[in-house]
Structures are given as structure tokens and as C-alpha cells.
Amino acid sequence: MVKKPLIVGNTPLIKGVTEAENLHIPDGLITDPLSIAVAVAMWIITLAFLAWAWKKAKDTYPRSITALLAISSAFVFAAQMINFPITFGTSGHLVGGTFLAVLLGPYAAMLSMTIVLLMQAVFFADGGILAFGMNVFNMAIIGGLSFFLIKLLTRGSASSKRFIPSVFVASWLSVTAGAFFTALMISPAFTGGLMVTVPSMLFYHAIIGLGEGAITTALVSSLQQMQPAIMGGLTLLKEKTKL
């Protein structure tokens, strides 16, 4: 979390790479009683969502392609390591929630992103343990739910002309909505509270979201052309996905 410059000899080097953080709340921000209570509540809410996602994924997961979930999770993990500069000396990285949702459908996408976040928290201390419920909600659950926005906007057809624009909108919104909830959850740590965290998180992530939208649409449209068979989540678009 804390970025220390690397010291090589006597020369501090600017770190060339950075952590995935972005929307990953560290435990260092969860210290006051209110934050801890919210963190515990989010663990419970998130576990309920994941239990639902697990059950639904078992019913709906496309079985035609092997290891799709595993490979897409691995890709999202790698992509989250690479921060791209936005403006104002700030960076962002792909979250990949909407990308996973298009590929795997909403439920398996939630599970996939949860695995990525779990490995990040446990092995790389990227995102807290206490804050894990919050982080799963803001990225995995919201990312998975963005599937339903695409379904709504395209009326469930991946061949719709509106498909790629919908993917863009859903990716942007998933990051911005994630940032909004992150802002709510970290607000107790800030003197100004919500009035400070909500506008500033929304400001940076509305821009980072454009990068998310651009990368996600580029990935989805090239996969759609090269490997239409692996677009497993798309088949769910056509079916009546009941909540």
C-alpha cells in the first residue's frame, strides 16, 4: 500500500510498477468503530451475494469451454497489475468486472473476480482482509451485476448494434459505481466525510472508467471476432436470466 521508493545503491528509483489498488480499500483505512462495523456488515452482505452467485453459476455456467473461468481470472489478475496514467499525476488500471461478466456471465464473473481479490489480499496485501467484503462488493458484485445493464440495453442480443456501446457504458458505470460505494465506505476515515470522499472518488474514477470502457470494448470486440465460441456469458444474454 505505502509506496516506498526503491533504493538501489544510494539512488532512490521511482517505482516503475504499482499495485492493483485503485478501488482496493486497505485495512489501514478501517480503524474507527464505524468503519469496522461497516466492514463486518459488508463481509456478511458479500458472502450472501457469493452464495447466490455460486448457486446460479452452477445452474448457468457454460460448459462448452474448459478453463475459461481460470484463464480469464488469471488475465484479470495480470491486467490489474499494470496501471495506466490518467491525468493529474494519477493512475488507474483495468478492474475487469464487466469484461468477466461478458465472458462468463454475471455469476461466474463474481466468483472469478472474488478469487482475484482474495489472492491479491492474501499474498500481496493489495486490499485489506477486514476490507475484503467491501472490496468484493465494489468490484466483484458490482462488476457481475453490470451484465444486467448490458442485457437491458441490448435487449439480450449480442449481435445488437448497441452491444459494444453497452459494454462501454456498463464498464464505465461499474467502475464509477464501485468508486461511489468505495467513497461511502472509506468516508469515516476522512475529516470531511462523505462530502470529501464522494466527489473526489467520483472525479478520478469517472476518468479511470473511460480507460476501463476503452480496454473492455477493445477486448470484447476482438474476442468476439477471433473466438466467438468462448463468449460464454453472451449465451446468457439470449436466455431469460432470472434473478
Place this chain on the structure above:
Amino acid sequence: MKKHSAVIIAIIVFLVVFIPFASSDPDGLERVVENFGVEEQPSFWQGLMPDYKIAAVEDAYVSTLLAGVIGVLLVLLVSLAVERAIAPKNQA
């Protein structure tokens, strides 16, 4: 299986190529924390490879690359297990 290995190798090549170009600027959340001067408390859990680095490897690039590759493999293993659990008929 061949196809899978090819994609996994592609993911690792992606890290090899892009790690040097990754931005070291603070990200959105860190920027907000910095802007408003919030003190982040030290966390009780430091992870095994904090900051995507392997402490024993001195070279920053190699250290992060190795941490990244280990991360990719860990994510692959756990998600393969989950995938087998949700799609048990899919054993081909």
C-alpha cells in the same frame, strides 16, 4: 491443453512487456487519500509479497515479474478448482 498453455504464456508475456511501462503515479484511491492528508494506519497483514515484490530478489523488474507470475499461477489454480466445482460435467 495446448491452446490453454498458449494463452497463459501470452498473459505472462503481457506482464514481461508491460511491467516497465506501468505508471507509478498514485491511483485514484491513493490520490484521494493523499489529497486529504489521511493517515493510513499500518495493516495487521502485510501479505507474503507486499507491493508485488519478492523481498529476496533485488532487481525491481525481476522481483515484480516473478511476483506477478506466481500470482497468475495462484489465481489459475484456485479458479480451476472453483470451475471444476461449478461445472462438474466439464472434465474434458
